[in-house]
Every structure is written in C-alpha cells, then in structure tokens.
Amino acid sequence: MSTPTATSRAVPEAHRLDGLLAPARPPRRAGALAASATFGWRAMLKIKHEPSQLTDVIAIPVVFTVLFTYIFGGAIGGTPGHYLKTLLPGTLVMGITACTMYGGARLAQDVTTGVFDRFRALPVWRGALVLGGLLGDAGRYLLAAAIVVILGVIIGYRPDGGAPGVIAAVALVIAFGLSLSWLWAAVALLVRAPATVMSLGLAVLLPPTFASNIFVQPRTMPGWLQAFVNVNPISHVADAARDLMNNTGGTGGPVTWSLIATAAITLVFAPLTLHLYSKQG
C-alpha cells in the first residue's frame, strides 16, 4: 500500500489527489463560539441564496399593519392614527412570532437531507447548529421589526418613547421570538419533517396571536376568552412593546412579565433541544 504505485497509475478522467492527502496534523477542535458563528454564517448564506424565503417575513407585518389600520382602525380606535399607537407595537410582536417556526422548519430540513447527521458526526459543541440557526432567526426578526417600524412611521406612527424606546421594544420582542425559536427547534427534532413544523407553526401560533390584545382590547370578548387573553404571553409582550415604544411604562409590569415568559420558554426548550440533538438514535 505505497502511495506511488496507486497514484502514478494512468487512469482516464482520474481526479488526482496527489499531495492532498498528506498527513495533516489534525487542527484543534473548533470552539463552541466559532462553530456557532459558522452555522450562523451558513444560515445567512441560505437567506442570501434563497431570498424568497423572506416573503412571509415581509408580507405578514405589512399586510396586517395596513389592513387593520385602515379597515378597522376607525372602528376600533376612533381614528387610524390613534389606533396605530396600540396596533403597531402589536404587529411588531405578530410579525416576529409568526415567523418563529422557520428556523425549526430549516432544522427539520437538515435532518431529512442527512446534512444534520453529518454535522452531528463532527467534533463540535452540540448546541452550535441550533445556536447558529438562532443567529439566522435573529436576522430575520430584525428585518421584520425594521419593516414594521419604518412602515409605521410612514403611515403616521410617532413613538413617544423615541429611538431608545423603539430599540428596547425591538430587542425585547426579538428575545421573545428567540425563545420560541428554541421551541420550534425542539419540535423540529421531534417531528423531523419541515412541512409538519410549518403547519404546526401556523396551527399553534395563529390562534393565540388573535386571542391576544394585539388587535383589540379584550373588554368585549366572552369571559373565558378574556381569561386566556390575559394570561397569553403574546398579550404581555405586546403590552410591553407598547409601554416601551409609547413611553407609557409606569411600573414596567408587562416588561417584567415578558422577560419572565421569555426566560421560562427558553429554560424549558433549550435544554430539551440540546437533549434531542445529542440523543443517539
């Protein structure tokens, strides 16, 4: 088994690996951060190569903001301008939560194509793939947030909280969105089918988005629904975004509740995702 005999043989159309397989000293294991950053870069590349996947990210906040402002705005809030104060922070929450399952769907796709196993067979930290995916998610959420805010300003929304308030609200909502990213990553590793993750995402996210205070205050709803709306974390996050953007903070109760909900969802689903990831089939 000596190198010369095998590689000097004349082979038509051969791909010559001469020198390429030289004894390479194995490099040091990639660090957790470097590996996560690599997966994050990969997630960004996927968006760059397939920009059509951003359609929903752009369409949902635009459609709901414009639709509700002009169709229901007068009826619900008196005037569209007045209603925007309540609605816009709400559509910010909706625009982000509605695309939280995309990261999970992408992870499930990696599982079905086999590239997931290939990553898993590498000597890298087990959380890197999901965390890198979260970086891609964060980019998507930031885009959705920018669209909502810019659109809002164009149609007449003026945040009393100023830039700091808007930035704080966006950061809070993205953090909440990332906690849901962990949830969908866990779901993806359980169901292992991208289409199932997407349809589960719609089925699970749509009802609580409407059964919240994003569009209307729950005063006119039946009691059982009011009870749900009042415990629905999406309502709390929407209230927190309103407080921060409109500078109506007061005691900051909704912000606190939102942070608690974000932490709780993350603390349940991040460890579960890591467990499912490294579980050997």
Next chain:
Amino acid sequence: MSENGVTGDGPAIEARGLVKVYGETRALDGIDLTVRRGQVFGFLGPNGAGKTTTIRILATLARPDGGTARVLGFDVVSERNAIRARVAVTGQFASLDDDLTGYENLIVFGRLRGLSRAASRRRADELLAAFDLTGAASRPVGGYSGGMRRRLDIGASLIVTPDLLFLDEPTTGMDPRSRSQVWELVRQIAAAGTTVLLTTQYLEEADQLAEQIAVIDHGRIVAEGTSAQLKARVGSGTLHVRLLDGEQRPRARAVLAGTLEGPVRLGADPLTLSVLLATPADPADTGRLVGHAMTRLSDARVAVAEVTLGQPSLHEAFLALTGHPASPAVTDHEDANS
C-alpha cells in the same frame, strides 16, 4: 500505514456482538467486525441488511443496544469526540447543503473541523481543483449532477484527512463512468493510508475495491473473507454454457439439470445458462462430470457455442450464502431451478 499520524497499532475497528433494536426489528443481531488499519473493508449486503445501522453506530451517531465497539482504539459510547475528530462519514445520500455553493459547503466543513478561515479557503480551492469542480464552485449544489455531488461529498470528508473514512453506498444509482471515478478516488484515499469502510450492494464494487469483505444479511454477518475466499466457499465453480440457438435453451436446461448437481440458472442473454456446481467428494471428478454433461448435450442435438468453467461470481456467492439474491439492482433473470 500510519502516514496520517494514526496512533496505536490495534485494529481500526473492533466490534463485538453489536445489537441494535428498532421496535420489533433487530436491525443488528450480533455483529462482530475487525478492520485492520489501512485496509479497504467491504460491507456487502442488500437493502435493510444492517449496513447503515452499523456505520451509524461506529460513527457515533447511534448507540448500540448491546455489544461493544472501539474505533481507532476509542469506545463508541464513552469516547465519541475522540472518534469524531479522526473519522469522516460520507452518507448514503450525498448530505450537502443544496442552497449553498460547492465552495461554501467546503468552507463550512473546514471551519467546523477547526481550520482557520484562510486554511479553509485554501483547502476548499485545492479540493475543488482536484475533484474537477472549480468551474462549478460558485454554483449552488442543488444544481449539481449526481456524480458532482458525490465528488464534493467525498471532498468534504477529506477537508482534514481522516484516519478512517466511512463510505455508505458511495456509488448507488450512479452511471458507470461516475462509478469508476469514485472507485479511483477510493483507491487513492486508501493508498494514502486512510482506512476505508465501504458499504455496497454491488458485488462488483466490493470485488474491485475491498481487500476484505463481510457479507451481512438480516443484521448478521453470514460470511467473511477475501473475495477469492468467499467465492471458494460457495462451490467448486460455475459452468457457463453459451448456445448457438436460443430456441434450444429449454432442452439444454433439462439436460444439464438431469446430469449435474446444482441449480441451473438462465442468463439475461437468451443464449446463456449456467450451473453452480456442487463440490464433488473428489474435486478431481469435476472435469469428468462436466465432460459427461457435454456429451449428453451433443446426444440431445444441442449446439454449444462456448463452454467455460470458472469460479463463481460474488453474486453467485451471495446467493449461495444468503439464499436470496443481493439486490434487485444486480439480479439477472434468474431462475433457481432447485
């Protein structure tokens, strides 16, 4: 043999009594395996025999339900990271990222293997050139042909030269030209000192590449040895008969079945048929038995164009060892007349 800095002298793979159960199915039912360092080891079996499950366990992707295995001296359950750092897996379906370009795919694997940005770029360029993919480097992999995908796939496994490479059915579904290209790559990788465990459903592939072959069926190893040893285990040889006139084949078949022990099989070519000869008590009798059969064919006025007596093919060996053909893909029109 240890050009890649392989440490230790033990076998590359040593598995004892591997068991894997999925629900009611025993996917692996006690697999023993020893693969020498530097060897190309062929794992031959039909779909669902347990080849991929074995690779998944050895590559630390699945946990055995019973038995033990050491890969490059490390335990597959307790020393997973040591194995992962030295082993590369090329899965059954080229597992690449379709959305990314070929170049980007290699960079991702380079970075994950711990190479610096500059080293990843250099290595990606070298590999793309060696695999004749430079022109396609900036195109998304989703648009690659099957052969290009497989080449990139193998390239991704060589980002850092592994001590052990798992190739799970590297040429399944490939055209003959791409297949021979992959075979040549495997030979070069092995020549550079990397141990290769290759699974295949193609007997020819195992015959061409593997120094040692294990035949797996229903989660058990039913035979192991060199290609010549496996063929020898099956019988004294195969008699191939080629007729002048295909119309006479049924008659020829009846005559051969009446004179020789062993199943008569009809070839895909309507002029051919073959007999897998049972080993007679005295091997020297084989010639006389065949001669007798030829005489009887002449008596029956069957015109014979060509007669050869050869070792059984691995296909025939597989059939004899497992009682069924290797896979639909390699089955010719057989008719085990036994």
